Amino acid sequence: MTNKIAALSLLTLGLLSACSNTAPTADVPSTPPPAATPVAQERFVQVAMVPLQAGDTPQSLAAAVGGAVLSWAEDGCSSGDEINCMAIMGLKSQADGQPLRAQSDRTMYIEPNKDVFGGGGKMTATMGGRISMWAGGRISMWAGGRISMWAGGQFTQLPENTKLWQKIRLEEAQHMAPKLGAGVTVAVIDTGLDLQHPAFSNSLSAPSTWYDFYDGDTMPQDEGTFGVGGYGHGSNVAGIVLQVAPGAKIMPLRVLGSDGSGDVIMVARAILWAADHGANVINLSLGSSENSKIVQDAIKKVTRSRVLVVSSAGNSNLNKITYPAADATAKDSGDYSLSVGSVDLNDVKSSFSNYSDKLKLVAPGENVYAPAPDGRMAAWSGTSMAAPMASGGLALALGQQLASGELIEEMTENAADIYKISANNPYKDKLGEKGRLDLVRFLDSASDD
Template structure:
């Protein structure tokens, strides 16, 4: 449910998001971290911030507490906006709004939408393998990418050989030769269930801990939590591990917005997007989605893509002729040139039985049985469009690690135009023009036409 309202009710609590003073980037009033607790709200309301607003005046007008403050008069062309969490869905915009509140908020366009558990991380755990003695004895992905040991030997991917066929499909070995920096100096934000921060695979490959945050729990430790095989536990760990197999020298910024059941809120997803961009992420991976088009989240994406941050989103796993948001909005609007939607195919380039599809889907990648680290020094395979998206995010990291031969705004076009044709596959005839511009990710072709050699 999404409504645009002319005025606003008294509120129980307020979160601000949007236009920030230089260096403030969505920070709370009395802390350098977003939010004082892990409080969750049933609805979220976006309110324009005007000149003359103060924390005290908004609190008096809204009957709530300002948890983060964006000074009015910011330079964001989208306008300064307060993001407000409430535990009720107002039946009428003006109910109970009197006196000072009416004077302060009169004439403002107010937007309200459902907040709690609107987003989910898709995919399914399909296989679990053993511990560090048999899998991680050789070190992390960074160690495998250089020195006396190489990632590839005789056409086989050494780190996780179970993925050899998948990586051959997207021509990863050739991509590594075309982008020898392997993503060095590039930070990719993984906005997900968190990840296993202690896993050997990630040591030396994470961003500065000062950039981490758990928006779900309200602390600085975005640890993947739960029981492996139940809900979303391990989802973010898998996604991050896929990115590092594509771009072993990139850095992962772990940001947790989804709980152990794989669900999360509009407000936390939006906060994480702006947080990531403000702290140096060049690419944001969103292996999550919603059937609802969240204006709050899309506003955050528009804000960061205007700063040349790339956003990659998964298309959803319901086998429907429509894709989930924010992927569904990736090909149009303000973010169109720097956002990308990704669906899934199998090892034979056939549409995955679970993958959503539609005319505005931009790209597909192999998303079945993709092996990556799992919590507890293990390895596991997951299947879903959630696994296809990080392959594209990793490909962008490879490109950013080199000298680009094209403008940043053209990278998504290059990814789509240089994809391998999946429409010659008879099995895909029912999905003609609904599996991307051309089809499946081809990293070698993309890099050949995107970076200097």
């Protein structure tokens, strides 16, 4: 990407680098700290957006609010661009910000910050053997043997996923898009990845583009105990993207802890970081029950630069999808934003999947096998697994040099109709604009434009 996001407002005053205690290895260079004074890593209770006024300085606002200045964007003040005439403030307590709230001529927007976002889905099956199970050809898809991905209609490297890929017609789609996503970077904003997993060898973006916003260092390693909480969630999501578009690169960005939760400011920063460091697609297999204006403003900024954003719909079986997926229809970013729910192999709504008339698409999200930490493989189920299928499909199209501007519309308008299935009658028009992801119809239509 040649144009950086204006002001990168959520990154301007630091990427938490001051608090890093992790020494990068020789082959994983450290990201240079920003020019401005970095902000110490801290889990703020709330975060505030404060419109800037003439005479404001970071020091004066910090003194008035009682919190910490996390970003400072003033490039848009003269033009009336509110998004780029704003300070983002971290508030340590409910009492912070009271003096500024009393100013009648300034409106300060405050929202909860800590542990607002969570990654959805759960591990449903594992396979043992660790590194050894990748022997005998399974790893060849990621290590350059992509021509042998399919044999007689069977997905040879991970045959457990064959029926899933047949459902979205992946084999034919990969023949239609022979570059397989080469030249495309997909940012996976999640729990991090098992960076040493052989499945990710040669498939990650340059280490200078990685960041761990949760710990404040340059090693977004998936951390935790196998089978507990969110550990392995990001590795699974990234592995799904690479199965669909094995030529793409994954940019690992960690915003969720081992329990699968993370802060508003971490998610927003990661979105802007991804766009500024060359991501073409951003996968957000995470969500919140409450809207975050700060995260939504970050999405507005990156979609202005034609970065595609894919978000999962949530796993509570509610007639309401989580944010930011719920905002994927927003007028100012909807052409570049996609929300994804889950169906089973019979195209019936997954028992866990949220649904809504705002939902744009569904994809099969049950028992999806992909890399897991410590060299393992595991299956997860959730809308978190459906979203990266769409992200991978978009990477296939972008790899063929198709313009990003109409790809979201093409993908949703050319989905397979699943409303004729009686089990979906209660969810009429709430399982996507048309229905389930069909990569062949999508690529065929997008190629004709």
